[in-house]
Amino acid sequence: MKGRAVLLVNLGSPDSTSVKDVRRYLNQFLMDPCVIDLPWPLRRFIVSAFVLPSRPAKSAEAYQSVWRPDGAPLKVLSQKLTDKVKQHTELPVSLAMRYANPSMEQEILKLAETDGVNEILLLPLYPHYAMSSVKTAIDEAKRIFGQHNLSPKLTVHPVFYNHPDYIDALVESARPSLAQDWDHLLFSYHGVPERHIRKDDPTGNHCLGPDCCNKPSEAHKTCYRHQVFETTKEFVNKAGIPDCKWSLAFQSRLGKAKWLSPAADQTIIELAQKGVKKLLVICPAFTVDCLETLEEIGIRAKEDFIAHGGEDLTLIPCLNDDERWAKTLAHWAEQ
Ligand SMILES: C=CC1=C(C)c2cc3[nH]c(cc4nc(cc5[nH]c(cc1n2)c(C)c5CCC(=O)O)C(CCC(=O)O)=C4C)c(C)c3C=C
Numbered sequence: 001m002k003g004r005a006v007l008l009v010n011l012g013s014p015d016s017t018s019v020k021d022v023r024r025y026l027n028q029f030l031m032d033p034c035v036i037d038l039p040w041p042l043r044r045f046i047v048s049a050f051v052l053p054s055r056p057a058k059s060a061e062a063y064q065s066v067w068r069p070d071g072a073p074l075k076v077l078s079q080k081l082t083d084k085v086k087q088h089t090e091l092p093v094s095l096a097m098r099y100a101n102p103s104m105e106q107e108i109l110k111l112a113e114t115d116g117v118n119e120i121l122l123l124p125l126y127p128h129y130a131m132s133s134v135k136t137a138i139d140e141a142k143r144i145f146g147q148h149n150l151s152p153k154l155t156v157h158p159v160f161y162n163h164p165d166y167i168d169a170l171v172e173s174a175r176p177s178l179a180q181d182w183d184h185l186l187f188s189y190h191g192v193p194e195r196h197i198r199k200d201d202p203t204g205n206h207c208l209g210p211d212c213c214n215k216p217s218e219a220h221k222t223c224y225r226h227q228v229f230e231t232t233k234e235f236v237n238k239a240g241i242p243d244c245k246w247s248l249a250f251q252s253r254l255g256k257a258k259w260l261s262p263a264a265d266q267t268i269i270e271l272a273q274k275g276v277k278k279l280l281v282i283c284p285a286f287t288v289d290c291l292e293t294l295e296e297i298g299i300r301a302k303e304d305f306i307a308h309g310g311e312d313l314t315l316i317p318c319l320n321d322d323e324r325w326a327k328t329l330a331h332w333a334e335q
């Protein structure tokens with residue numbers, strides 16, 4: 001542990017809600033081959049022809065609806081978390097974003113130049129493995145270490161989707177919402193294209209059929225679907241949620257490829273149509289609240305739910321800078 005520095009990494013947000021900054025951010029994000037995994041000319045064509053002409057204005061408006069006086073929610077809340085983690089450890093701790101600012105390059109170089117640092121522990125703030133979240137952060141760190149020929153050792157904290165400390169922190173932080181009056185709990189996870197899971201599958205024969213992600217398999221080291229099923233199972237066991245009171249869906253679908261299903265937007269409408277009046281939604285793929293939780297679920301999905309007969313949708317806040325969670329991260333960093 002002596003000589004270790006810690007880099008917490010999250011996804012990143014545009015620098016402002018201007019269409020120009022949102023366009024720059026979306027371009028950097030979607031041109032990442034771990035996010036849109038197509039050959040460069042095709043990816044360039046799709047992003048330029050189908051995404052950049054109209055999405056930046058739409059996304060800028062969405063960002064405006066959740067922007068805080070001090071900036072993007074994801075960035076502000078990740079920084080608050082980082083400040084709390086620092087209170088529980090002597091190790092140098094920094095925050096970087098995979099896209100936009102503060103960049104991984106800038107933060108890794110700062111840590112590498114810090115006196116006495118001989119190891120940088122990368123701790124991606126995502127509980128589950130996905131090539132579009134964890135892998136791209138690791139690839140970028142390796143690129144930076146290689147390009148600058150850095151002397152500290154790069155180590156990576158494993159994903160923590162079923163770690164008891166993470167599950168405890170998640171359940172405890174959700175307790176106040178679970179203590180309210182509610183009919184149904186929806187676990188809404190960020191979706192990914194099924195192709196991403198197949199690409200990273202070490203066994204090469206993962207079928208992604210209805211039950212296969214619940215059975216033991218070597219494929220599950222990198223299977224996002226298995227890992228979100230495990231988080232859900234551990235959560236409902238620990239919180240004592242009966243099986244008839246919860247379901248699981250995937251949000252934030254983009255493009256025409258086959259994504260994990262069911263889709264959260266459709267599921268939320270169906271729940272309202274089935275007579276659910278008070279819906280609780282938890283988004284454990286995100287450890288920090290962001291556009292996808294606050295706007296997509298907290299505003300848009302809530303409007304849809306009410307328009308289809310529901311009474312209220314309550315978004316359970318992410319872990320954000322929860323005290324127990326900050327202590328857990330500090331403890332993991334020191335192990
Ligand atoms: C091909 C598209 C996308 C994949 C695959 C994807 C995976 C993925 N994303 C996150 C976490 C976050 N995504 C966020 C925003 C966001 N995601 C996509 C597309 C894909 N994500 C887009 C285009 C956007 C931008 C916003 C928009 O225009 O809708 C965010 C929020 C960022 C913020 O500033 O608040 C997070 C966080 C994970 C964990 C993941 C794979 C599991």
Ligand SMILES: [Fe+2]
Pocket residue numbers: 190252
């Ligand atoms: Fe995303």
Ligand SMILES: [Fe+2]
Pocket residue numbers: 206208212213214219220223225226
């Ligand atoms: Fe699986």
